[in-house]
Amino acid sequence: MCFIRRLRFVFMPLVLILASFVLSPRASAANLESSIIKIYSYIQRPDYDSPWTTKQSERLTHMGLIVGDGKVLVSAYAARSAKHLEAEKIGESKRFPLKLIRMDPVANLALFEFSEGKPEGLEDITFGEDLEIGANCTVYQAIEGESLVARALRLREVQMQAGVLTSYQMPQYVFEIRKPGYGWFEPMIRNGKLVGSAISQSGSNVFALPVSLIKRFVKESLSDNYRGFPELGISFSNLLSPALRKFGKADDYDDGVWIQDIKETSAFAKVLKKGDILYELNGIPVSARGSYEHPLWGRISITAKLSEIYAGDKVELKVLRQGRDEILTENIGPYNPDLERIPSVIDEPPKYMIFGGLVIQELTEGLMQSWGTNWRKRAPLAYLYEDAFYSWPVRGGETKVLVLQRVLPLDYNKGYHSMEDSFVTAVNGIPVTNLTEMSAALDRPEKGKEQFARFQLDPGHEEIILSYKGIDKIHGQLRQRYGIPKTAKFWETSKAPD
Numbered sequence: 001m002c003f004i005r006r007l008r009f010v011f012m013p014l015v016l017i018l019a020s021f022v023l024s025p026r027a028s029a030a031n032l033e034s035s036i037i038k039i040y041s042y043i044q045r046p047d048y049d050s051p052w053t054t055k056q057s058e059r060l061t062h063m064g065l066i067v068g069d070g071k072v073l074v075s076a077y078a079a080r081s082a083k084h085l086e087a088e089k090i091g092e093s094k095r096f097p098l099k100l101i102r103m104d105p106v107a108n109l110a111l112f113e114f115s116e117g118k119p120e121g122l123e124d125i126t127f128g129e130d131l132e133i134g135a136n137c138t139v140y141q142a143i144e145g146e147s148l149v150a151r152a153l154r155l156r157e158v159q160m161q162a163g164v165l166t167s168y169q170m171p172q173y174v175f176e177i178r179k180p181g182y183g184w185f186e187p188m189i190r191n192g193k194l195v196g197s198a199i200s201q202s203g204s205n206v207f208a209l210p211v212s213l214i215k216r217f218v219k220e221s222l223s224d225n226y227r228g229f230p231e232l233g234i235s236f237s238n239l240l241s242p243a244l245r246k247f248g249k250a251d252d253y254d255d256g257v258w259i260q261d262i263k264e265t266s267a268f269a270k271v272l273k274k275g276d277i278l279y280e281l282n283g284i285p286v287s288a289r290g291s292y293e294h295p296l297w298g299r300i301s302i303t304a305k306l307s308e309i310y311a312g313d314k315v316e317l318k319v320l321r322q323g324r325d326e327i328l329t330e331n332i333g334p335y336n337p338d339l340e341r342i343p344s345v346i347d348e349p350p351k352y353m354i355f356g357g358l359v360i361q362e363l364t365e366g367l368m369q370s371w372g373t374n375w376r377k378r379a380p381l382a383y384l385y386e387d388a389f390y391s392w393p394v395r396g397g398e399t400k401v402l403v404l405q406r407v408l409p410l411d412y413n414k415g416y417h418s419m420e421d422s423f424v425t426a427v428n429g430i431p432v433t434n435l436t437e438m439s440a441a442l443d444r445p446e447k448g449k450e451q452f453a454r455f456q457l458d459p460g461h462e463e464i465i466l467s468y469k470g471i472d473k474i475h476g477q478l479r480q481r482y483g484i485p486k487t488a489k490f491w492e493t494s495k496a497p498d
Helices: 004-032 211-221 242-247 302-308 365-369 383-388 435-442 471-482
Strands: 036-043 058-067 073-075 083-088 095-104 108-114 136-141 147-164 167-174 187-190 192-203 205-211 236-237 259-260 279-281 291-296 299-303 314-321 322-332 354-356 360-361 400-405 420-428 452-458 465-469
Touching: 036 073, 058 465, 073 211, 083 108, 095 211, 108 211, 136 192, 147 205, 167 192, 192 211, 192 279, 192 400, 205 211, 211 291, 211 302, 291 302, 354 435, 354 471, 365 383, 383 420, 420 435
Parallel strands: none
Antiparallel strands: 036 058, 036 083, 058 073, 073 108, 083 095, 095 108, 136 147, 136 187, 147 167, 167 205, 187 192, 192 205, 236 259, 259 279, 279 314, 291 299, 314 322, 354 360, 360 400, 400 420, 420 452, 452 465
């Protein structure tokens, strides 16, 4: 009898613990259904093969969170290219339109408010704190069902990852989950509080924004002066090589990284130099690998500190320059993806121009991603090379990469169809690095060759020669044959030779 009583004391707590583990997700789900909402996004993506039009409208289902006195937080991916957004309370069928308050593609977050009534019984979700490595949480999904479905997760690691919409890197949680179909802003909950939201999935890895980034965005969006994420604008390499340390006169230093390049748009462009050794950022030591010790996430890149800094903040760098210590202090500005040589924002209308069937676009990551989910393997190698090695701004962001993306077949441009996906580097002997320069060059035919427009291409140093004569008629034929509207961006012919 005493033995049985003892067993009762041992097993009853275990039963209670297991019961709470099994039942708590359901109980939590019921409590969260007033704070988690379905979002229907009606979008029209650009058609990069026909940049004067858009693809057919499609509807995507996302998840949203109630924050900031009844406002709706969603991923910016849900709002990009969206013509209309609606919200629906889980388990109900009535939908309510939303109106944009703030969207930041860098943060991949957008804040909306209800524009024509709203569901009853909504409550703001409670924010928690960032997770530590190894912590457990629960992800909730209701994309396809009428109630929240819970799955237990454990935080495996935190990585610096480029965002879904831009190449700006931020700390992202990495969870492992066997089931596909996540990354639509599903909330991660711990102890009834939000600790992150899923933004993408790759294989069995689900990536999520930590709650600290979400809280920052909501707070700034509700203020009168939104402060975005800052641009440090430097690239660096590790300083593990003894020879490199000796070359940089850093033999007595254990920390620091080698500054390889500085963006023209960086606040430190005029004071920082290639070959400087950065060993401290805002009082945080930078290791020889470019990392620092995060209190929750362990060793992580020093660039993770930027997520705690606001555009306009003062940043102090301590560097070693030829054996001498230097302290550099600047107010850093916001990161602007449009200034990149190859803009990283996707789903925006392409910038293009048509001349005689040549469809010339500015190269963007959106154009590269039009090759599909495996675009890094399927996009033209020249595109990927430019993006990997020459993507930083030049001349304050004015320099872009011009691509002969398509040749619309006519007898007029016969023989040039195989030159698609080449880069246009000069027109009429004038170097061009953006569409404005190209248009101006087309207005200035070469002397002695006034009847012809000459396009120089790379790689291969090939040329395309087309006649100015009858160009208006050619453009009319293109409109008729390919159904191109009059609003399409053809080269204006006011300065064309007779």
